[in-house]
Amino acid sequence: MQKPQNEMKLIFKSLSINEGFARVAVSAFAAQKDMTIEELNDIKTAVSEAVTNSIVHGYKNSIGDIYITCGIYNNNTIRIKIRDKGCGIEDIEKAMEPMYSSLGGDRAGLGFSVMECFTDRLKVSSKPGKGTTVILEKKVSIKC
Amino acid sequence: MPLTMKKQGDRLSVLLRGDIDHHSALPLRNAIDEAISRTRPKTLRLDFSEVTFMDSSGIGLVLGRYRNISTYGGALELSGLSLRYLKIMRLSGIEKIAKIRGGDESAKATK
Ligand SMILES: Nc1ncnc2c1ncn2[C@@H]1O[C@H](COP(=O)(O)OP(=O)(O)OP(=O)(O)O)[C@@H](O)[C@H]1O
Ligand SMILES: [Mg+2]
Numbered sequence: 001m002q003k004p005q006n007e008m009k010l011i012f013k014s015l016s017i018n019e020g021f022a023r024v025a026v027s028a029f030a031a032q033k034d035m036t037i038e039e040l041n042d043i044k045t046a047v048s049e050a051v052t053n054s055i056v057h058g059y060k061n062s063i064g065d066i067y068i069t070c071g072i073y074n075n076n077t078i079r080i081k082i083r084d085k086g087c088g089i090e091d092i093e094k095a096m097e098p099m100y101s102s103l104g105g106d107r108a109g110l111g112f113s114v115m116e117c118f119t120d121r122l123k124v125s126s127k128p129g130k131g132t133t134v135i136l137e138k139k140v141s142i143k144c
Numbered sequence: 145m146p147l148t149m150k151k152q153g154d155r156l157s158v159l160l161r162g163d164i165d166h167h168s169a170l171p172l173r174n175a176i177d178e179a180i181s182r183t184r185p186k187t188l189r190l191d192f193s194e195v196t197f198m199d200s201s202g203i204g205l206v207l208g209r210y211r212n213i214s215t216y217g218g219a220l221e222l223s224g225l226s227l228r229y230l231k232i233m234r235l236s237g238i239e240k241i242a243k244i245r246g247g248d249e250s251a252k253a254t255k
Contacts, residue, residue: 016167023197041228049201052166098235104171106204113235114200 001079004071006032006033014059014066014084016052023048026070030078042118043078043138050082050134058086058132061136076140077120083133096124105133134144147172149179156185163197169205180212188213189245193224202229203236210241221245 010031011054012018023044024070030043067083089095095102101109115122121137145166146161158176162168180188188209192198210220213241225233230244236246 014231019165019167020163020197038228045199045228048165048197052199052201056166106169106201106208108200108203108207108236110200110203110235114232115233117235131186
């Protein structure tokens with residue numbers, strides 16, 4: 001991937017109140033690229049899923065930092081990297097299966113499915129004990 | 145609390161408001177579950193027409209309330225879902241267990 005036209009980075013604590021902050025901050029930055037409201041909402045939704053996973057699963061009952069990098073590229077692509085230094089994922093393939101959740105309660109196990117559904121590319125890398133990185137890419141159209 | 149509840153006959157209607165994410169879902173869940181155990185409705189209707197954002201936590205909220213009311217034979221209805229929320233809900237196959245009432249799907253399609 002070439003260098004981004006523009007890029008921003010965010011670091012914030014894994015508090016659930018920051019879920020709303022993170023998705024709004026990323027979408028406010030991404031919005032400088034012309035795109036439809038639908039596309040912007042797709043980005044918001046996918047970011048919310050990844051950030052929530054870092055909070056709920058990555059850091060579980062502890063608090064750590066979440067790192068977001070959002071790049072805007074010439075080929076009308078928005079690329080968002082969401083990283084935590086939490087517990088990591090043992091089996092990524094299994095984790096990404098629809099309806100799989102390691103937590104009970106009200107988790108549907110559909111976060112990764114939602115990310116896939118609303119972006120053009122989803123890449124997950126993780127090391128148990130080290131943390132998880134999710135990369136989301138969204139191609140956006142030029143608004144007429 | 146960003147919700148309004150109404151009991152009409154055998155039906156408990158819940159109008160949800162604002163963003164539904166992991167952060168907001170817990171108080172919503174507690175309020176709805178408390179009302180379910182207090183009023184024992186035959187039908188629980190969740191109205192999404194005032195919802196401004198929803199991710200998979202919304203699916204969890206719905207599936208959890210379905211599990212709750214179905215333990216004593218109650219039914220679930222969803223209304224006011226925009227096309228976007230419907231797309232998210234459908235990932236779970238919710239349409240097989242809940243009645244999805246038409247209403248205003250196109251008006252809020254951009255949310
Ligand atoms: N950042 C992360 N750190 C550690 N584990 C993760 C992380 N993200 C996802 N996982 C694992 O992947 C599983 C699937 O994630 P997914 O978002 O699809 O479902 P969920 O979070 O369990 O439920 P939902 O997102 O529907 O509320 C999680 O249950 C968890 O075990
Ligand atoms: Mg999740």
